[in-house]
Amino acid sequence: MLLWEIFRTFVIIGTVSFGGGYAMIPVIEQEVTAHGWMTTSEFTDIIAIAGMSPGPIATNSAIFVGFKTAGIGGAIVAALGMILPSLTIILFISFFFTKANKHKIVQSAFYGLRPVIVGLIIYAAIKFGISNELFHSFSFQTLASLCIFLGALLALIKYKIHPAIVIVFSGIIGAVLY
Amino acid sequence: MHGKTKLLWEIFITFLKIGPVTFGGGYAMIPLIEREVVTTKKWLKTEDVADVFAISESVPGAIGINSATFIGYRIAGVWGAVTAMIGILIPTFLIVIGLSISYLYFNDNPKVEAAFKGIRPAIVALITFAGYKIGQMAILDKTTFITAAVTIVILLSSPLHPAFMIIIGGFFGVILVKMKENLGYNVL
Numbered sequence: 001m002l003l004w005e006i007f008r009t010f011v012i013i014g015t016v017s018f019g020g021g022y023a024m025i026p027v028i029e030q031e032v033t034a035h036g037w038m039t040t041s042e043f044t045d046i047i048a049i050a051g052m053s054p055g056p057i058a059t060n061s062a063i064f065v066g067f068k069t070a071g072i073g074g075a076i077v078a079a080l081g082m083i084l085p086s087l088t089i090i091l092f093i094s095f096f097f098t099k100a101n102k103h104k105i106v107q108s109a110f111y112g113l114r115p116v117i118v119g120l121i122i123y124a125a126i127k128f129g130i131s132n133e134l135f136h137s138f139s140f141q142t143l144a145s146l147c148i149f150l151g152a153l154l155a156l157i158k159y160k161i162h163p164a165i166v167i168v169f170s171g172i173i174g175a176v177l178y
Numbered sequence: 179m180h181g182k183t184k185l186l187w188e189i190f191i192t193f194l195k196i197g198p199v200t201f202g203g204g205y206a207m208i209p210l211i212e213r214e215v216v217t218t219k220k221w222l223k224t225e226d227v228a229d230v231f232a233i234s235e236s237v238p239g240a241i242g243i244n245s246a247t248f249i250g251y252r253i254a255g256v257w258g259a260v261t262a263m264i265g266i267l268i269p270t271f272l273i274v275i276g277l278s279i280s281y282l283y284f285n286d287n288p289k290v291e292a293a294f295k296g297i298r299p300a301i302v303a304l305i306t307f308a309g310y311k312i313g314q315m316a317i318l319d320k321t322t323f324i325t326a327a328v329t330i331v332i333l334l335s336s337p338l339h340p341a342f343m344i345i346i347g348g349f350f351g352v353i354l355v356k357m358k359e360n361l362g363y364n365v366l
Contacts, residue, residue, distance in 0.1 A: 013341070014238060014239060016344045016345065018348075021240060022308035022309070022312075027340045045297075047301050048300075049281055053277055054270050054273060055266075055270030056240030056241075056243060058240060059240055063274045064274055064278050067275060067278045068282065075274075086244055087247060091259060093237065094251045108351050108352045108354075108355035110236065110348075110351060111355055112325060112347045114347075115323070116326070116329045117312060118313045120333065120344070122309045122330050123329070123330050123334060125302055125306040126330070128302050129302045145295075145298070145299040148299040149300070150303075152300040152303035153306060153307060166303070167301070169300075170299070171294070174292050174297060178295050
């Protein structure tokens with residue numbers, strides 16, 4: 001059943017979603033393309049919308065994927081799937097330990113986990129760059145895309161412009177340009 | 179309303195109000211949660227909240243939602259946790275559904291399509307930026323740098339599931355820290 005499949009998929013994603021929303025982008029992308037729910041390019045648009053919405057980007061993308069795949073029911077089971085593992089683990093920790101983050105084993109696990117997450121995010125950037133034809137053969141669109149990419153990166157890193165503003169602004173450039 | 183129901187209702191409303199203004203994900207929520215819970219409602223003290231934010235990072239899921247859930251638990255137990263989680267999630271859920279409907283409706287419009295053509299490379303930049311930001315606190319030495327590089331190579335060259343890489347990373351960290359300590363290095 002489709003709803004069950006969506007729920008099960010996002011429970012798995014919710015369980016491994018360490019290190020913030022952007023680390024989950026390649027995980028969700030892998031799952032939605034493997035299920036044939038959408039293409040990588042369609043998923044990029046979803047991230048754009050999730051990034052423009054308030055709230056966490058991974059949960060927002062999950063809700064959108066669920067909605068597009070199976071309507072409002074799909075959106076609800078996707079959101080529930082994402083939050084149930086967190087809720088369970090938080091209740092478990094609250095019952096048994098209060099300072100789990102100070103445990104040595106947790107700190108050592110994160111010593112290895114954090115760089116993997118960095119690798120995962122960079123991998124997502126490369127993959128999305130390829131599927132959105134950022135490194136495609138030379139053409140006007142590739143050149144324009146590269147300029148937008150570099151401009152957006154500069155705005156984010158150097159000038160600390162808010163991501164939502166960067167998305168809206170590049171949308172305006174796109175509408176004018178194409 | 180009775181005491182407990184009234185408290186749960188107040189928790190629900192408090193987190194409901196925090197949800198829609200938190201553009202930019204979890205880290206943007208933290209000062210807002212702190213102001214509401216510590217200063218306005220006086221449910222918890224500043225040091226309790228700081229502790230919660232530290233734990234929320236080590237639990238899977240979004241840090242904003244996790245913090246709300248932890249704080250809900252500290253205020254009113256299991257039901258407090260569930261209430262706070264639902265409260266913070268509902269506004270963003272509705273906003274995302276609204277945006278999804280408009281996207282699916284206007285998707286074919288040539289101007290919208292053109293806008294998304296401009297947005298896609300910016301999203302690639304956004305993801306790169308997220309990697310850069312987390313890299314600043316994750317890449318501490320040669321070992322962590324190599325771990326990140328190897329992860330990228332494995333993901334690009336094999337069909338290994340990204341979720342699997344995260345789990346391996348955790349185990350790998352524990353083993354690495356043990357090994358380095360046996361060799362006499364101080365890692366953490």
